[in-house]
Amino acid sequence: MPKPPVSPGTSFGGTLFAPISASLRPAILCLSALVATAGASFADETSDLVARGRYLATAADCAACHTAPHGGTPFAGGYAIDTPLGKIFSTNITPSKEDGIGTYSEEDFSRAVREGVAKDGSHLYPAMPYTAYAKITDDDMKALYAYFMHEVKPDDHKPQKTELPFPFSIRTSMAVWNLLFLDKTRFQPNPAKSAEWNRGAYLADALEHCATCHTPRNAFMAEDASQALAGGSVGSWYAPNITSDKVAGIGGWSDDQLIQYFKTGNVPGKAQAAGPMAEAVENSLQHLSDDDLKAIVTYLKDVPAIGSAETTSRADFGKASVEVEALLRGLPGQSPEENGYHIFSGSCAACHQVEGQGNDHYPSLFNNTATGEDRPDNLVSTILYGLHRKVGDHVAFMPAFGADASYTDRLSDKDIADVSNYVLENYGNPSVKVAPADVARIRDGGEKPLIVKLAPLAAPAAIVAAVIVLAVIVWLLSRRRRSRPALG
Ligand code: HEC
Ligand code: HEC
Ligand code: HEC
Numbered sequence: 001m002p003k004p005p006v007s008p009g010t011s012f013g014g015t016l017f018a019p020i021s022a023s024l025r026p027a028i029l030c031l032s033a034l035v036a037t038a039g040a041s042f043a044d045e046t047s048d049l050v051a052r053g054r055y056l057a058t059a060a061d062c063a064a065c066h067t068a069p070h071g072g073t074p075f076a077g078g079y080a081i082d083t084p085l086g087k088i089f090s091t092n093i094t095p096s097k098e099d100g101i102g103t104y105s106e107e108d109f110s111r112a113v114r115e116g117v118a119k120d121g122s123h124l125y126p127a128m129p130y131t132a133y134a135k136i137t138d139d140d141m142k143a144l145y146a147y148f149m150h151e152v153k154p155d156d157h158k159p160q161k162t163e164l165p166f167p168f169s170i171r172t173s174m175a176v177w178n179l180l181f182l183d184k185t186r187f188q189p190n191p192a193k194s195a196e197w198n199r200g201a202y203l204a205d206a207l208e209h210c211a212t213c214h215t216p217r218n219a220f221m222a223e224d225a226s227q228a229l230a231g232g233s234v235g236s237w238y239a240p241n242i243t244s245d246k247v248a249g250i251g252g253w254s255d256d257q258l259i260q261y262f263k264t265g266n267v268p269g270k271a272q273a274a275g276p277m278a279e280a281v282e283n284s285l286q287h288l289s290d291d292d293l294k295a296i297v298t299y300l301k302d303v304p305a306i307g308s309a310e311t312t313s314r315a316d317f318g319k320a321s322v323e324v325e326a327l328l329r330g331l332p333g334q335s336p337e338e339n340g341y342h343i344f345s346g347s348c349a350a351c352h353q354v355e356g357q358g359n360d361h362y363p364s365l366f367n368n369t370a371t372g373e374d375r376p377d378n379l380v381s382t383i384l385y386g387l388h389r390k391v392g393d394h395v396a397f398m399p400a401f402g403a404d405a406s407y408t409d410r411l412s413d414k415d416i417a418d419v420s421n422y423v424l425e426n427y428g429n430p431s432v433k434v435a436p437a438d439v440a441r442i443r444d445g446g447e448k449p450l451i452v453k454l455a456p457l458a459a460p461a462a463i464v465a466a467v468i469v470l471a472v473i474v475w476l477l478s479r480r481r482r483s484r485p486a487l488g
Contacts, residue, residue: 050143050150053146054147057144058287059284059292060136061279061283062093064283065127066093073153075093075155085125085164085168087162089160092157094153094155095148099157104119110141110145113136114134115184116128123172126181126222135185135186173467177471187201187202187205194298199291208280214240215229216230216233219470221449229243229249229306230243230248234275236377236446237381238377238378243305244304245308248310250301251301253270255297258297265281265282265286265389265391265396270315271315274370274382278388286391310374314369314374314429315368319366320426320427340419344422347411348419377446379428380434380438381442383402386404401416
């Protein structure tokens with residue numbers, strides 16, 4: 001059971017002083033009344049701290065990774081994070097003494113969350129976003145600890161253990177990685193910016209850890225700080241450029257559109273949140289206060305713009321003027337184009353409508369960032385995995401057509417490539433082409449970083465040596481990078 005907030009006032013007044021002689025009673029009553037008031041305010045303070053910790057845990061989205069899918073006990077772990085290295089299972093962070101963090105002191109807890117080192121001294125993999133949490137302030141860590149210890153229900157159950165292949169199974173190698181890539185500096189407010197900007201920067205960088213998905217990673221899977229928020233792969237999905245660039249980023253979105261996206265995950269004629277972003281909206285962003293969402297937008301709109309070769313923003317690709325009938329006329333039977341058209345008619349048009357224009361319930365496929373991006377990852381992933389996002393009482397749902405689909409709905413890699421090309425050609429960015437091999441790659445969890453591609457090629461020991469040598473080189477380079485001024 002969670003320890004109830006300590007309340008010394010009640011037990012003092014009631015039991016401890018009971019046998020004391022009547023003559024002393026008035027004085028003691030007086031004293032115990034004083035203690036009771038102090039106790040009450042102590043309890044209030046604890047419950048304030050717990051409430052603050054609850055909000056912070058929501059903003060930091062701890063539940064998303066530490067709760068097993070399909071109704072797992074909150075914070076009891078067992079959620080598998082698909083990384084290019086293999087599946088990493090989250091741990092039980094309920095205050096269970098046996099299986100969770102019940103024996104963690106506040107210091108142990110801080111060290112795990114901000115430095116990636118568990119109580120037993122073992123190193124955590126950065127699938128736990130401690131590189132972002134390193135910026136969390138001491139006060140906020142205190143509140144988070146109070147929440148986990150006093151309010152989260154202990155669950156005595158050990159989730160599945162993480163077993164990565166050699167050499168990644170050697171957790172101490174993370175010590176080298178941390179030396180290179182973990183910046184332990186707490187959040188430093190920028191005095192040249194407003195309080196709202198700083199609140200937004202703290203929320204986005206430290207708690208919400210937007211950069212863990214939206215910043216591209218280098219060959220060692222560390223964030224490339226020179227490309228902050230310029231877009232990065234998250235397994236099968238792609239977290240787009242959300243810098244202030246008007247074309248490549250979100251500079252063209254109004255403040256209200258961004259807030260609506262964070263609150264609901266859906267801005268008609270612009271974007272819907274699927275995959276990992278649907279989870280961020282569902283578990284975290286929709287629950288933030290309006291002031292905090294405004295603060296994030298203020299900060300985001302001021303993140304240095306990083307452009308791309310694209311000249312049209314991904315939300316601006318409209319419907320092609322070509323008539324479908326004309327397009328199909330004269331095509332040889334069963335051409336990929338024709339196959340794409342048939343799959344679209346059979347599997348997509350019922351919801352997204354024959355012209356891809358959508359309706360009140362289903363989004364249009366033009367003026368849609370998933371079809372206008374200069375890469376097809378989110379279009380293909382949405383077809384493979386579908387979409388599920390619960391906001392308030394409303395559920396946005398699109399069925400999966402990939403591996404999880406029912407037999408009748410299942411589409412092959414070629415079918416998905418054909419329907420994607422049909423959608424891109426008519427409603428999205430027509431310069432993007434999808435081959436069946438691209439679908440297979442996305443099905444398999446996306447592009448693998450260099451460090452993983454090397455693994456099967458050489459003897460594991462040689463890899464470790466190579467990794468260390470390369471790491472030292474990167475470290476030397478990163479010292480130059482670090483000496484540049486920070487973001488903003
Ligand atoms: C993006 C996913 C993700 C998020 C978000 C996340 N964690 Fe974790 N966390 C993990 C994974 C995965 C592990 C296990 C890593 C490993 O085994 O190396 C872990 C491990 C931990 C541990 C070590 C537990 C132990 O068994 O020793 C603690 C403590 C922890 N997380 C607390 C938190 C808190 C508090 C939050 C929110 C502030 C949080 N985590 C958010 C993925 C996440
Ligand atoms: C767990 C990974 C993850 C985290 C954390 C995350 N995002 Fe995302 N984000 C994504 C992915 C993936 C998409 C693409 C979703 C789609 O199109 O269906 C996305 C889409 C977006 C979009 C819409 C872009 C577009 O053009 O459609 C915005 C805006 C955005 N994220 C902002 C944020 C902000 C701000 C944060 C932090 C407060 C954040 N995201 C945290 C993964 C993430
Ligand atoms: C049963 C209805 C239904 C069917 C069938 C369907 N969709 Fe969807 N689709 C949806 C819904 C609902 C959404 C999300 C709306 C929201 O987020 O509010 C969506 C979203 C999308 C998105 C935007 C995803 C993102 O990440 O931004 C794309 C692209 C898409 N669908 C393409 C397709 C294609 C291609 C097919 C056919 C292979 C298809 N859909 C079939 C209902 C459907």
